[in-house]
Amino acid sequence: MPELPEVETVKNVLIPIVKDRKILKIDVSRSSTIEGDVKEFISNLQGQTFLNVTRIGKYLIFHLSNALVMLSHLRMEGKYYELEESDSNSKYARVVFHLDNGHKLCYDDSRCFGILKLSNEQDYLKEEMIAKLGPEPFVINNVKSILKKVKNIKKPIKTTLLDQTLMTGLGNIYVDETLFASKIHPLTPANKITEKQWLSIVDNAKKILSLAIESGGSTIKSYHPGKDIDGNFQTRLKVYGKSGEMCPECKTHQFRFIKVGGRGTTFCPHCQRKVGVPLNVAITGKIASGKSTATEAFKSHDIATLSSDEIVKELYLKEEVSNKIEKAFNLRFKDKQVDKDVLRNYLLTHPKDKRKLERIVHPLVEKEIKNFLSSSKSPIRVVEVPLLFESNLDRYFDDIIVIDVSIDKQDELISNRDKAKALYLKEINKTNKIDENILKATYVIKNDGTKTAFINKINKIITELESLAK
Numbered sequence: 013m014p015e016l017p018e019v020e021t022v023k024n025v026l027i028p029i030v031k032d033r034k035i036l037k038i039d040v041s042r043s044s045t046i047e048g049d050v051k052e053f054i055s056n057l058q059g060q061t062f063l064n065v066t067r068i069g070k071y072l073i074f075h076l077s078n079a080l081v082m083l084s085h086l087r088m089e090g091k092y093y094e095l096e097e098s099d100s101n102s103k104y105a106r107v108v109f110h111l112d113n114g115h116k117l118c119y120d121d122s123r124c125f126g127i128l129k130l131s132n133e134q135d136y137l138k139e140e141m142i143a144k145l146g147p148e149p150f151v152i153n154n155v156k157s158i159l160k161k162v163k164n165i166k167k168p169i170k171t172t173l174l175d176q177t178l179m180t181g182l183g184n185i186y187v188d189e190t191l192f193a194s195k196i197h198p199l200t201p202a203n204k205i206t207e208k209q210w211l212s213i214v215d216n217a218k219k220i221l222s223l224a225i226e227s228g229g230s231t232i233k234s235y236h237p238g239k240d241i242d243g244n245f246q247t248r249l250k251v252y253g254k255s256g257e258m259c260p261e262c263k264t265h266q267f268r269f270i271k272v273g274g275r276g277t278t279f280c281p282h283c284q285r286k287v288g289v290p291l292n293v294a295i296t297g298k299i300a301s302g303k304s305t306a307t308e309a310f311k312s313h314d315i316a317t318l319s320s321d322e323i324v325k326e327l328y329l330k331e332e333v334s335n336k337i338e339k340a341f342n343l344r345f346k347d348k349q350v351d352k353d354v355l356r357n358y359l360l361t362h363p364k365d366k367r368k369l370e371r372i373v374h375p376l377v378e379k380e381i382k383n384f385l386s387s388s389k390s391p392i393r394v395v396e397v398p399l400l401f402e403s404n405l406d407r408y409f410d411d412i413i414v415i416d417v418s419i420d421k422q423d424e425l426i427s428n429r430d431k432a433k434a435l436y437l438k439e440i441n442k443t444n445k446i447d448e449n450i451l452k453a454t455y456v457i458k459n460d461g462t463k464t465a466f467i468n469k470i471n472k473i474i475t476e477l478e479s480l481a482k
């Protein structure tokens with residue numbers, strides 16, 4: 013989807029194509045592209061001359077003779093093509109403007125989300141879609157009025173910026189870039205953003221958008237008729253689309269991917285710490301690494317905790333779950349509940365069925381975790397999830413704590429447990445994806461000394477989290 017800099021480039025490419033050109037004829041092949049009456053659109057614009065093209069936010073404003081204005085929003089796939097009259101139209105041409113120089117301008121839109129709307133010089137700024145747009149960062153010099161407007165907005169800062177009413181110009185890509193440059197977690201509630209941070213957001217938005225507009229300049233130089241004009245050049249991105257890559261700022265953590273208001277979002281778990289409540293924290297680590305000890309430490313600070321292992325235990329007591337698993341693996345359990353020994357022995361001889369079991373159990377665990385996170389009143393919520401990355405549950409958490417343990421220490425901890433389970437546990441550890449995701453954790457704690465030393469490390473993290481959850 014084109015963002016402000018791309019639309020600016022489209023505008024700059026369009027000006028020399030349409031300026032002072034008269035529209036001889038208009039063909040509309042898809043009427044829903046035109047907002048308003050199609051006949052009126054055609055009859056009003058035919059015979060008029062394009063005077064100029066300007067831009068407000070992501071709207072292109074075509075100014076025409078007779079004080080008419082055509083508003084254009086490209087949305088997902090909208091683009092313009094300049095073609096010779098003798099050329100066939102572009103593939104998804106929805107509206108074609110035949111010009112007086114033997115050229116035609118095709119408005120092309122494969123997905124048909126874009127719109128064209130007729131207005132006039134007197135009213136177009138009052139059109140609802142234009143009137144609701146906030147100022148572009150380029151014209152914002154102080155943030156006092158923004159601070160006032162967001163005083164009661166608890167929505168995430170990313171959602172608030174995408175809304176365009178506070179400030180216009182940051183879409184999904186450049187909002188991630190701006191928040192990364194400003195070291196702000198995209199889920200931070202808007203009313204927790206300080207004046208200094210707002211100044212940083214505005215300043216970085218100016219720099220990032222200007223740089224993007226500047227690199228769009230090369231599009232203009234390389235433009236030739238017949239080429240689509242969608243202004244796409246999104247280069248020099250630092251964070252967007254780079255989940256799993258090393259953060260170039262801290263050089264110690266990998267970018268994480270989450271959803272914010274349904275939009276894919278990338279951020280650095282170290283450089284962009286979430287501030288405000290609630291703070292959702294996941295504890296993960298291999299088997300017998302000390303996860304439960306860590307979870308207990310949180311609990312002793314009156315922090316709400318939940319253990320995925322406990323959820324599974326509860327699920328296994330349910331008849332419906334037991335039935336499902338019996339059926340899936342052709343097993344027989346007694347007492348209408350899952351017999352964990354029977355299941356474990358089965359999986360030891362049928363390791364490939366572990367995935368199948370996960371497909372049954374993970375969605376149920378996910379549901380419980382979501383319920384817990386949405387209903388808990390605790391400012392900090394901690395969930396222990398052994399298979400956090402495998403089950404893609406990491407996206408629900410603001411912070412991740414990985415408990416890391418050496419193989420020797422782990423062997424020692426496992427052998428303290430039920431001997432019959434040890435083999436199975438070691439088998440599970442082999443498929444654990446923690447090692448390849450460990451740099452996505454906010455914290456990695458080594459459990460390699462005494463229990464007291466380990467708990468001290470956890471307590472230090474608790475203090476830090478409590479200072480952020482305000």
Ligand SMILES: [Zn+2]
Nearest residue numbers: 259262280283
């Ligand atoms: Zn970083």
